[in-house]
Amino acid sequence: MTSAFRGPDAPDVEEIRKCVHCGICLPTCPTYRVLGEEMDSPRGRIYLMRAAAEGRVELSETFRRHLDLCLGCRACETACPSGVRFGSLLEATRAQLRRHGPPPKHRLLEAFAFSLFPEPARLGAALAAFRLYRASGLRALVRAIGVLRLAPTLAAMDALLDEVPRAGPLPELVPARGRVRGRAGLLTGCVQRQLYPQVNRDTARLLAIAGYEVVIPTGQGCCGALELHAGLVDAYSARARTLAASFPSDLDFVVTNAAGCGSAMKEYGNRLPELAPFAGRVRDVIEVLAGAELPLGRLDLTVTYHDACHLAHGQRVRQEPRELLRRIPGLKLVELGDSDLCCGSAGVYNLLEPGIADELLELKIARIAETGARLVAAANPGCLLQIASGCRQRGLDVTLVHPVELLARAVDAHTS
Ligand code: SF4
Numbered sequence: 001m002t003s004a005f006r007g008p009d010a011p012d013v014e015e016i017r018k019c020v021h022c023g024i025c026l027p028t029c030p031t032y033r034v035l036g037e038e039m040d041s042p043r044g045r046i047y048l049m050r051a052a053a054e055g056r057v058e059l060s061e062t063f064r065r066h067l068d069l070c071l072g073c074r075a076c077e078t079a080c081p082s083g084v085r086f087g088s089l090l091e092a093t094r095a096q097l098r099r100h101g102p103p104p105k106h107r108l109l110e111a112f113a114f115s116l117f118p119e120p121a122r123l124g125a126a127l128a129a130f131r132l133y134r135a136s137g138l139r140a141l142v143r144a145i146g147v148l149r150l151a152p153t154l155a156a157m158d159a160l161l162d163e164v165p166r167a168g169p170l171p172e173l174v175p176a177r178g179r180v181r182g183r184a185g186l187l188t189g190c191v192q193r194q195l196y197p198q199v200n201r202d203t204a205r206l207l208a209i210a211g212y213e214v215v216i217p218t219g220q221g222c223c224g225a226l227e228l229h230a231g232l233v234d235a236y237s238a239r240a241r242t243l244a245a246s247f248p249s250d251l252d253f254v255v256t257n258a259a260g261c262g263s264a265m266k267e268y269g270n271r272l273p274e275l276a277p278f279a280g281r282v283r284d285v286i287e288v289l290a291g292a293e294l295p296l297g298r299l300d301l302t303v304t305y306h307d308a309c310h311l312a313h314g315q316r317v318r319q320e321p322r323e324l325l326r327r328i329p330g331l332k333l334v335e336l337g338d339s340d341l342c343c344g345s346a347g348v349y350n351l352l353e354p355g356i357a358d359e360l361l362e363l364k365i366a367r368i369a370e371t372g373a374r375l376v377a378a379a380n381p382g383c384l385l386q387i388a389s390g391c392r393q394r395g396l397d398v399t400l401v402h403p404v405e406l407l408a409r410a411v412d413a414h415t416s
């Protein structure tokens with residue numbers, strides 16, 4: 001029978017066959033937990049891929065829907081004893097589906113999201129408009145009328161944002177302090193630079209204190225992660241090449257503080273072998289700081305930590321953030337139940353599938369409430385936005401922070 005997949009970049013059949021259908025991954029899969037359907041589990045999705053590869057099913061709308069509902073969180077990869085690289089199978093399968101066009105259900109919304117989020121200048125203009133919408137009282141009026149109830153996606157977008165900071169420029173070079181350990185490039189990210197500019201400032205400052213000269217190229221663009229996860233591999237490849245070219249080639253590390261970006265950048269070499277050397281230098285800021293000495297003062301805080309999927313599952317960085325936070329004198333770290341269960345953000349999943357995303361957010365907020373912590377640390381802007389929005393909506397008095405913000409506060413406490 002002829003495979004339903006076409007071309008040289010079809011999903012790897014050998015990888016598909018590594019799945020032994022044991023089902024160990026099922027309890028870790030967020031969509032299986034919410035929907036309870038085999039075909040919305042990793043095993044079910046791999047079964048569909050295998051059936052398509054063997055020509056037993058077409059890439060029908062039903063097939064597409066089960067794949068679209070996957071968050072791409074890769075919790076199944078962490079759980080899988082056979083080492084199935086589900087993330088790469090998912091990306092390849094979505095690229096095949098793209099040959100038949102975008103998902104019909106989300107055609108317009110997706111076009112809007114992809115023209116906005118990977119374009120920092122456009123995103124900045126849109127956020128300036130949002131600031132006006134909020135400050136003018138129009139937002140309060142729209143909410144009071146309840147008109148957003150008719151458009152769940154618009155309601156989800158509205159709920160995500162609250163106060164939007166003004167993002168100022170960063171210097172192109174931050175000199176190392178003390179003994180020089182090396183040179184690090186900093187990825188400023190698209191959402192990170194617009195919505196969490198203090199995270200980039202703190203990252204640059206901490207790297208400098210750790211002994212790195214920090215290079216921040218002004219012309220850097222998007223890493224392409226959103227497009228990769230949607231199967232838009234040509235757009236992803238173009239962005240990856242442009243981004244890599246915007247950094248000097250003599251850096252020891254290219255540092256990110258956004259888990260989704262870091263995961264995609266570390267895997268550039270899988271599709272683009274010429275970018276393997278660049279990919280090999282990519283590190284999350286937490287990995288770099290874990291090996292550095294930082295002057296940390298006392299912070300009497302109780303904090304819990306949420307594992308961003310693309311840091312915990314995509315990059316396998318789980319202990320380092322916990323160890324770093326525990327190094328802060330006075331800080332009490334309380335473990336979060338289901339800490340590595342996706343919060344529902346997953347790129348633009350919370351906008352495309354607000355129902356499932358909200359059920360996952362509900363679970364996350366319940367676990368956070370159980371800890372009693374008033375601070376939640378998470379190392380990805382999407383998680384920070386999503387969880388902060390969930391806490392606001394449910395009246396939970398909790399503040400979301402990136403771990404580098406706590407480390408920067410502790411450094412300030414040491415010097416003051
Ligand atoms: S990537 Fe996440 S949502 Fe998708 S099948 Fe794996 S565990 Fe489930």
Ligand code: SF4
Pocket residue numbers: 018019020021022023024025026042043046076079080081082083084
């Ligand atoms: S744990 Fe791995 S081998 Fe087992 S069903 Fe899941 S993907 Fe397949």
